[in-house]
Amino acid sequence: MVRLEVFRWAPGEREQIRSYDVQTVADTTVLDALVAIQREQDPTLALRYACRVGMCGSCAMVVNGRERWACRTRLASLGPGPVAVRPLYHFPLLRDLVVDMTPFVDRLAAVGAAFVPTAQAPAYAEIAPASAERAEIDDAIECIGCGMCVSACTMVAHDRRFPGPAALNRAFTLQRDRRDAAHDARWSILVGDDALPRCHGQGTCTDVCPMRLSPTRSIIRLRQMAVRRLVGLS
Numbered sequence: 001m002v003r004l005e006v007f008r009w010a011p012g013e014r015e016q017i018r019s020y021d022v023q024t025v026a027d028t029t030v031l032d033a034l035v036a037i038q039r040e041q042d043p044t045l046a047l048r049y050a051c052r053v054g055m056c057g058s059c060a061m062v063v064n065g066r067e068r069w070a071c072r073t074r075l076a077s078l079g080p081g082p083v084a085v086r087p088l089y090h091f092p093l094l095r096d097l098v099v100d101m102t103p104f105v106d107r108l109a110a111v112g113a114a115f116v117p118t119a120q121a122p123a124y125a126e127i128a129p130a131s132a133e134r135a136e137i138d139d140a141i142e143c144i145g146c147g148m149c150v151s152a153c154t155m156v157a158h159d160r161r162f163p164g165p166a167a168l169n170r171a172f173t174l175q176r177d178r179r180d181a182a183h184d185a186r187w188s189i190l191v192g193d194d195a196l197p198r199c200h201g202q203g204t205c206t207d208v209c210p211m212r213l214s215p216t217r218s219i220i221r222l223r224q225m226a227v228r229r230l231v232g233l234s
């Protein structure tokens, strides 16, 4: 039996922590336990999940003070309990463990994080898997948009205009993509006071990323590229 102390809030109510005891086996995950609570003890508990197998990132939450995906976090790995569960930080709260991901999308949009093809781009412009261009971004392209890095980033809390780690990581992959036609427009945003200079390199984003990406590295690479561009080396 493991006790979960779960953050609860709904519009018009006061925040509170409610305790639930859940019968577990060796492989019971945090998500298993929350679903069991919802089905057997408290159907009003709101949480978000979809794939249940560590692919979609929609069950991202803060467990024992750290951002984790609930479906891949076994209770047994967290010690005897109680286990504290709360929603992601730095997102508007909708209810209980469910946050509004709109700011995540807004941050991507703010750095122009959509691919813009060049006018003459072939229909299937390829970047060879073994090429240096691909190797440079390989570690940055598997983002699943879970938002854990944004929750863990203290600078996001200080500056609402700071794009945050996921958006800057995405911008890095596009600035290294020769098929993209929006590099100049994106640079003008990235070198502004609220973007690249705002990161303090604390690395908390990289610490919590479930896909083992390093937004920190992407930001450092963007800064190096920006300096080279400034002095006319690229």
Ligand code: SF4
Pocket (backbone or CB within 6 Å): 057, 142, 143, 144, 145, 146, 147, 148, 149, 150, 165, 166, 169, 205, 208, 209, 210, 211, 212, 213, 215
């Ligand atoms: S960079 Fe990692 S932590 Fe951030 S949104 Fe993408 S997968 Fe999630």
